[in-house]
Amino acid sequence: MISSIKGMKDILPNESSKWQHVEKIIHSLSQLFHFKEIRTPLLENTSLFSRSIGEETDIVSKEMYTFLDRSNESVTLKPEGTASVVRSYIQHHLGEEQPSTKLYYISPMFRQERPQAGRLREFHQYGAEILGSPNAIADSEIILLNAAILKNLGLTNFTLIINSVGCENCRPNYKIKLVNELNNIKNNLTELSKNRIDKNPLRVLDSKDKQDQDALKNIPVIFDYLCESCKSHFEELCQLLKNANQPYSINYKLVRGLDYYTKTAFEFISENLGSQDALSGGGRYDLLTLQLGGKPTPAVGFAGGIERLLIALEKENNNFHSENILQLFLASADEKGKDYIFTLAQHCRNAGISTEFDLLNRSVKSQLREADRQNAKFLILVGEKELTEKSLTIKGMKTNISHSLKIPLQVEELKSIINK
RNA sequence: GUGGCCAUAGUUCAGUCGGUUAGAACGCCAGGAUGUGGCCCUGGAGGUCGUGGGUUCAAAUCCCACUGGUCACCCCA
Structure with missing residues (x-):
């Protein structure tokens, strides 16, 4: 018997109606917010991801399905959606048609990790991006769409956490300060965190290890080092969320694993997902378009995991009516x-x-x-x-x-x- | 990639101080005075006990490896 590849699951007839229901809500809410769907290929040039996500990140350094095709080109099954969307946006000059562009997608993604609850090698993400607006109102649009999708699915047990990771002007200053402080408390940190001090100091902050968290109690937070522009952007976003009655909590230690984020970072988390607690996550990436060879274009986006939505829905006992009844x-x-x-x-x-x-x-x-x-x-x-x-x-x-x-x-x- | 646990019919599981034809429930199939389902009754099909080695007179049961699943670490959706 030939079975499916490790970490890649069939969606069987008895569960596909749930998927259709979830996808229907994603489509209808995205369109309600007037985002337009974009579909990009599963396979991209490897350099697209190494240049955008970051060579040093776990995704690029050890999780991608990368191989040489028959013309010896290095190609990769997409591990996330934003890079492809930005590539397409640049390639087809979408920014020339209108000053800001709102796009959404639903697509399989691939990462070669050890499978566990809520983590597969082929998984499905829905996501949305706004390219062209530097303003906090675009961030709020992204966050509110994300929240609307969760709510419309019937989820109640989730929390929004937000932070700002600064920009190219203020983050370097904070980084220097952080590395200094981390070196001071080095002996109290776990081996892994010690190794990260030089490679990716920001990631030390959201270590789940109790020992690390205790040691990090008095570490300086980035908020105190944000430049005026980042600070006011963040404050404006908070105000917009309040105006929209969207509850949130600020977590100064929230850092995301992709290099391209600037300013806003956020996650929707759920207690029902075991150790993989993020339903979705996203943030602003003002430098990515330039980095990928396009005109400088501020942008913000998010992506969420459909499998995780389904787990959370199941835990909250949301029963779907089976559609497609026989008359x-x-x-x-x-x-x-x-x-x-x-x-x-x-x-x-x-x-x-x-x-x-x-x-x-x-x-x-x-x-x-x-x-x-x-x-x-x-x-x-x-x-x-x-x-x-x-x-x-x-x-x-x-x-x-x-x-x-x-x-x-x-x-x-x-x-x-x-x-x- | 590292570690814990697990692997028996389509499904959920029982069966281990090693010992004759491996069980149950549900599901599936057929039938129940001859053309009306569900409930009920009767009968039936279906497993080389994840794969490969080893120990033994004898292995579903003990040992090893591999594969897969699961949970956690790591990381993230």
Whole structure:
């Protein structure tokens, strides 16, 4: 038996309706906020990701599915969405058409990590980006869309945390100060954090280790080192969130794992996700477009994990109604009945009635069991008797109401009974 | 990538001081005075016990490796 690749899951028929429901809400809310969908390829040039996400990040240094294609080009299955969107934005000059652009996407992503709860090698993200606006109102738009999607799915148990990670003007100053302080308390830090002091000092801050957190109690926070522009941007965002009645908490130690973030960083977290507690995350990336060869374009965006949404929804006992209910099951008692219902099924389906019948030549009893199992709303059984008498009976499987119908059948009449 | 736990019918599991044809429930299939489902009753199909080695007269059961799952670390969605 050949099975799926480790960490890559089939979405089976009994769960695909949940996915469709979630995707439907993502589409409709994104469009309500007037974002337009963008679809980019799964495969990109490897350099797109190494240049944007950062060579030193875990994603690029050890998690990407990278390989040489048949022309010896290094290609990579996309590990996140923003880089591709920005690449496409630059390549197709979307910024020339209008001063600001709002885009959203739903797409599989790939990272070769050890799978665990809420973490897969192929997973699905939904995300949105606003390119062209440097203002906090764009940040709030992104955050509020994200929150609206969560709420509309019926989630209640989540928290928004925000921070500012500064910009190219103020972050270097803070970094120097931070490295100094970290070196002072070096002996109280875990090995991993010690190693990070030089490579990526900001990441030391959000270590989950208790020992680290104790040692970091009195560490200076970036907020005190933000430049005027970053500070006012952050304050403005806070005010906008308040005006929108969007609860949030500030966590000065929130740092995100991708290098391109500037100013705003945020996460929506849930207690229901085990150790992978982020439902979604995002932030501002004012330098990325320039870095990827485009014109300087301030931008902000987020991405969320669909699998994690589904886990959180399950934990909150949100039961989805199964869509795609079967309206009519046609059963046959003999060969003539079979011929008749085959044709009738075409008419019903053309009229928009979802219709099913037996494909296995089974007994009447088996056909009816099947109708029951499929949760059919109505049943019509046809045999020689009905055809001779030119009269059919349609029966409600749940209601026990039945109607007589004359042959030739008027599909409109049938439709009105079914949709009543 | 590191570590803990796990791996028996389609599913959830029982079965280990090693010992004859490996069980249950649910699901599936067929039937129940002959053309009306669900409940009920009867019968049936379905497993080389994750894979490969080893120990033993004998392995689902003990040992090793591998693979997969799961949880945690790491990291992130």
